[in-house]
Amino acid sequence: MNNKEVEDCIIVGGGIAGLQAAIQLGRYSAHRVLVIDRGYGRSTICKSYRNILGWPDGVSGDELRARGRKQAESVGVKFVKDDIASATQTEARGFRLTNKNGTQYEGRTLLLATGLMDRYPDIAGLSSLLGTSVFVCPDCDGYEIQDRRTVVIGSGDPGASMAILLSERTKDITYINHEGHAVSEEHRRQLEAKGIPYIEEEVAEIKGEAGTISSVIFKDGTTLQTERGFISFGGNAIYSELAQQLGAELEHNKHVKSDPRSKMTCVENLWVAGDVGVHSELTTVAMGEGATAAIWINKALKKMNAGG
Numbered sequence: 691m692n693n694k695e696v697e698d699c700i701i702v703g704g705g706i707a708g709l710q711a712a713i714q715l716g717r718y719s720a721h722r723v724l725v726i727d728r729g730y731g732r733s734t735i736c737k738s739y740r741n742i743l744g745w746p747d748g749v750s751g752d753e754l755r756a757r758g759r760k761q762a763e764s765v766g767v768k769f770v771k772d773d774i775a776s777a778t779q780t781e782a783r784g785f786r787l788t789n790k791n792g793t794q795y796e797g798r799t800l801l802l803a804t805g806l807m808d809r810y811p812d813i814a815g816l817s818s819l820l821g822t823s824v825f826v827c828p829d830c831d832g833y834e835i836q837d838r839r840t841v842v843i844g845s846g847d848p849g850a851s852m853a854i855l856l857s858e859r860t861k862d863i864t865y866i867n868h869e870g871h872a873v874s875e876e877h878r879r880q881l882e883a884k885g886i887p888y889i890e891e892e893v894a895e896i897k898g899e900a901g902t903i904s905s906v907i908f909k910d911g912t913t914l915q916t917e918r919g920f921i922s923f924g925g926n927a928i929y930s931e932l933a934q935q936l937g938a939e940l941e942h943n944k945h946v947k948s949d950p951r952s953k954m955t956c957v958e959n960l961w962v963a964g965d966v967g968v969h970s971e972l973t974t975v976a977m978g979e980g981a982t983a984a985i986w987i988n989k990a991l992k993k994m995n996a997g998g
């Protein structure tokens with residue numbers, strides 16, 4: 691079954707960047723806007739954002755998304771739950787998106803706000819603490835571990851460099867190399883110089899209550915008490931496949947390049963916003979990029995409507 695209508699703009703990704711773009715575009719009251727989202731992203735796993743203007747006590751990703759969707763719907767934006775598997779350009783220089791069952795959507799312009807996903811193993815107890823007392827982003831949540839007993843659970847060098855970076859926040863920090871991947875000589879030297887204990891042992895479970903981590907239980911049965919945690923495993927999945935299929939330029943790390951002013955990629959009428967773009971892995975940056983892209987999508991649509 692195909693969606694016969696051609697949308698003025700399709701936004702793939704109804705997370706933070708996509709929702710902010712949808713609200714901005716909807717408020718022009720001039721365009722048919724469709725958001726397609728598969729329902730699972732970084733903003734659905736983060737239980738609390740605390741660095742956002744107006745939310746000093748934090749707000750969960752789920753709550754922000756629910757509010758954002760309601761706000762976008764109130765200005766006429768449509769939503770569909772679907773997982774887009776491929777993208778091509780149409781003869782009319784628009785975009786055709788297809789899910790894995792063959793359902794298609796067509797848009798005159800396209801915004802990819804597909805984000806990325808952190809790689810982390812399925813450790814019992816971990817997911818319920820993400821964003822409240824176990825964190826991923828030092829710029830977002832370095833503040834939350836100030837002078838607190840902290841563990842970094844990770845893998846090889848990415849975990850080691852996270853522990854080294856965070857040691858400027860707390861003297862009581864331990865690096866647990868859960869996967870036992872190699873740590874370079876240079877990182878070992880720095881861990882030692884900063885007095886960061888190094889444990890190479892698999893974590894069996896993370897204990898916590900009401901969102902606060904309390905201890906780490908290792909496979910060998912030993913326990914380490916803690917107040918805060920960070921994870922850093924490296925190898926995050928960047929959801930840039932659709933952009934790549936359409937010919938957008940990618941960085942070596944698979945993030946999509948775009949014009950810094952408009953967020954349009956090197957492919958005409960194809961935009962990116964949020965974590966799928968280059969170095970922007972913060973909620974507030976994702977919002978800013980979503981709004982910026984929407985402003986330029988509106989300009990492009992107006993030009994098209996005027997026959998330009």
Ligand SMILES: Cc1cc2nc3c(=O)[nH]c(=O)nc-3n(C[C@H](O)[C@H](O)[C@H](O)COP(=O)(O)OP(=O)(O)OC[C@H]3O[C@@H](n4cnc5c(N)ncnc54)[C@H](O)[C@@H]3O)c2cc1C
Pocket residue numbers: 702703704705706707708726727728729730731732733734735736737738739740741772773774775803804805806808820821824825826827830831929963964965966970971972973974976
């Ligand atoms: C544990 C954790 C804690 C964090 N804490 C903070 C914090 O305190 N402060 C802060 O500023 N930031 C924080 N972040 C980062 C923040 O969540 C991201 O920067 C933000 O979610 C980026 O928004 P986005 O719209 O780019 O991506 P997302 O919010 O991940 O949304 C992308 C959406 O695209 C959809 N999607 C992807 N591919 C497809 C497809 N092919 N078809 C259909 N839909 C698709 C996904 O379902 C998803 O809903 C945290 C992240 C994590 C994981």
